[in-house]
Amino acid sequence: MAATAMLATATWAGGLMTNTNYHIAFDRMFARGASTEIDATFSNPAGLAWGHEGWQVSLNFQKPWQNRDIELTAVDASKNMYEGKASAPIVPALFASYKKDRWAFSSMLGIVGSGGFVQYDNGVPMFNVLLSSMLAQNGITPNQYTLDSEMKGKQYIYGWQVNASYKITDYLAAAVGFRVNYYDGYYRGHVKAINHPQLGEVAKLLLDVDQKGWGFTPIISLAYHQGPLMLTARYEFRTKLNPKNETNILDAGLGANTVTAMMAQDPQNTPAKLQALKAQLGAYTAPYQDGATTRYDMPALLTVAAGYEFTPALRATLEYHFFDDKNAKMANDRQNELTHGTHEFLAGVEYDINDKFTVSCGGQRTDYGLSDGYQQNTSFACDSWSVGLGGAWNINEKIRLNASYFCSLYSDYEKVVSYGKENYSRTNHVIGIGVDYKF
Numbered sequence: 087m088a089a090t091a092m093l094a095t096a097t098w099a100g101g102l103m104t105n106t107n108y109h110i111a112f113d114r115m116f117a118r119g120a121s122t123e124i125d126a127t128f129s130n131p132a133g134l135a136w137g138h139e140g141w142q143v144s145l146n147f148q149k150p151w152q153n154r155d156i157e158l159t160a161v162d163a164s165k166n167m168y169e170g171k172a173s174a175p176i177v178p179a180l181f182a183s184y185k186k187d188r189w190a191f192s193s194m195l196g197i198v199g200s201g202g203f204v205q206y207d208n209g210v211p212m213f214n215v216l217l218s219s220m221l222a223q224n225g226i227t228p229n230q231y232t233l234d235s236e237m238k239g240k241q242y243i244y245g246w247q248v249n250a251s252y253k254i255t256d257y258l259a260a261a262v263g264f265r266v267n268y269y270d271g272y273y274r275g276h277v278k279a280i281n282h283p284q285l286g287e288v289a290k291l292l293l294d295v296d297q298k299g300w301g302f303t304p305i306i307s308l309a310y311h312q313g314p315l316m317l318t319a320r321y322e323f324r325t326k327l328n329p330k331n332e333t334n335i336l337d338a339g340l341g342a343n344t345v346t347a348m349m350a351q352d353p354q355n356t357p358a359k360l361q362a363l364k365a366q367l368g369a370y371t372a373p374y375q376d377g378a379t380t381r382y383d384m385p386a387l388l389t390v391a392a393g394y395e396f397t398p399a400l401r402a403t404l405e406y407h408f409f410d411d412k413n414a415k416m417a418n419d420r421q422n423e424l425t426h427g428t429h430e431f432l433a434g435v436e437y438d439i440n441d442k443f444t445v446s447c448g449g450q451r452t453d454y455g456l457s458d459g460y461q462q463n464t465s466f467a468c469d470s471w472s473v474g475l476g477g478a479w480n481i482n483e484k485i486r487l488n489a490s491y492f493c494s495l496y497s498d499y500e501k502v503v504s505y506g507k508e509n510y511s512r513t514n515h516v517i518g519i520g521v522d523y524k525f
Contacts, residue, residue, distance in 0.1 A: 101409035101428040102454060102467060103243070103384045108179040108196040110146050110520035113490035114476025116448030117403035117434035120316040120393025124522055127181045127192040130318050130391070131249040132309035134183055134190040135259035138524050144181040146488070146520030153513045154204055156463060158211045160506040168211060168463075172204040179520075190251040190261075198267060199243030199384055209235025210463035213277045215505050216370070217289055220363060221279060224348060231282045237275035237464070243327070243384070244268045249305065257312045265303040265322075269329045269382060272296045273374070285343040291367070292337040295374045299329030301384065314395035324414055325384035333376035338367040373417065385414035385427065398438075405432040411455070423459035428452065447475040452494075458501045466510045468496040476518075486522040491515075 109125035112118050118129040122137045124144045154170035179196035208214075214235050218228055249263030273295050279288035307320035340348075340363070348356045373380055391405040407430035412421050434448030450472040461467070474492030481487060494514040501508045 101385060101387070101407070101430075101452075102411055103199050103382060103414070104387060104409060105196075105198055105200070106407070107148070107492075107516070108146065108194065108198075109144065109181065110148070110476065110488035110490045110518040111446075111478075113148065113474050113492045113516060113518045114448070114478075114488065115403075115434035115436055115446040116450045116472070116474055116492075117391065117393075117405040117432040119318050119320070119389055119391025119405040119432075120403045122311075122316075124181045124183055127183055127194045127249065128196075128247065129389075130307065130309060130320065131192060131261035131263055131305070132251050132259040132307040132320075133311070133316065133318060134185060134192055134249075134251045134261070135188065135253035135309070136311050137183065137185055137190060139185050141184050141525035142182070142523065144520060144522040146179045146181075146518060147176050148179075148516055148518040149176050150202065150514065150516040152202070152204075152515070153511075154466070155511045156211060156466075157509040157511070158506055159509070166211070168206050168208055170204050170206045172202050188253040190249075192249045192251070192263075194245075194247045196245060197242055198245030198247075198265065199269075200241040200271075202242075203238070203240045205236070205238035207236060209233075209237050209275070209277055211503075211505070211508060212463040213237070213275075213291060217277050217279055217291060219505075220366070221289060224344075224359065225351075226279075226282070226285075226288060226344070231279040231285075231288050234278040234280055235276065239271065239273045239275075239464075241271040242269075244270065245303075247303075247305070249307075257310055259309045259311070261305075261307045261309075263305040263307075265305060265325075267301040267303060267325055267327065267384065269297065269299040269301070269327050271298075271329065285341060285347060287341040288344050289340045290337065291370075292335050293371075293374060294333070294335035296332040296334070297329040297380065298332070299327050299379075299382075301325040301327040303384065316391075316393040318389075318391045318393075320387075320389045322384075322387040324386040324410070326415070327382045327384060328379045329382060331374055331376055331378045331380070333374060336371055336374055336376075338371050339364070380417045381415035383414035383416065386410040400435070400437050402435040403433070405434075406430065407432070420460060423457050424455045425457055426455035428454050442480050444478040444480075445475075446477065447473070449473050456499060461499060461501050461510060463508070466499065468499050468510060468512045470494040470496045470512075470514075472514075484524050488518075488520045488522065490518045 152172035156168040183192035247265040251261035393403040409428035436446035472494040476490030
């Protein structure tokens, strides 16, 4: 019923398939590529070589809200709004690290890709129009039936990352690591033409599919730290994800009474029409046959950052991310439709009011390289600006409490389709709280 994942864009900060906000410090500052705190386990593993001596752990909770709406302006100028309600539960992330002399070892558990659920109570235009068009070609018009449609999906990529960091010289450190990724998603939906006076159920498209798969990510990073300056680079290799279908329901076609009526009206041409219809529906349902696999690679990621400590209380960081999306396989080679990989530009500043309280803020610009060929009802993205703020409270020498809020301001995307124009829009808000503990 759908050729690509309903949640193929991350519900949080980051690229098309990759999240970058795991720790609350990111949400309140964004640019964390020069960090030497516990969140450097993800953002700057090599930087942990200058971090806390001994053990430290961190537990973080985030709650995102998001809408993904599609406004259809049909060729007759009529408008219909398809509201997609995206949500996720309170999502945790766990960090731990240990440093002794020149060595540091760290680990992280979190949702590293996508992470959420979306539902369209009235379905989406592409499938509603598909069914209506097929029926119209056979003389059954929309005023003769009621359209019952709903689409929903879930997509999570869970990740466990481990790193080993070493201070090569007093100013240079390196780290190597890997991440194990587990993909877990489902797609459920139906489009039914029902309540026809003579035919009852005229036609239907039914889908209930689970998808699961594994992938592995090698990671390397470097950090140069001298005085107030920190320069870093990190590279995540492409993660091949090829989840396999566990198909519970996959049913598409005309109702029995509809076929009987067609045969009675035009017995000579009906067999050919039914064969053509079967082929058309088969093209939509083939990717969701039981046992079929679909590529959802996480792209290679390069990050570079420069951090500077202006005073012992004031720090700022500039950062750049490049997601190599065009070389990460997607369903039906959809990555080829992108004009370029994802570019992200981040900036953040942090200020210690006193020994107890810290405040911070930051921003991020995300440019996906979108095109009409890439955008789909079931999976679309919008370029954005994101802003975040928050603070930290050092309860004592061992315990720090972090709190944050950030939102993304998306640019609408308009696409011309055969049945009119579609306008894609999104909203996103995240609140978070976390606790860091040093032993």
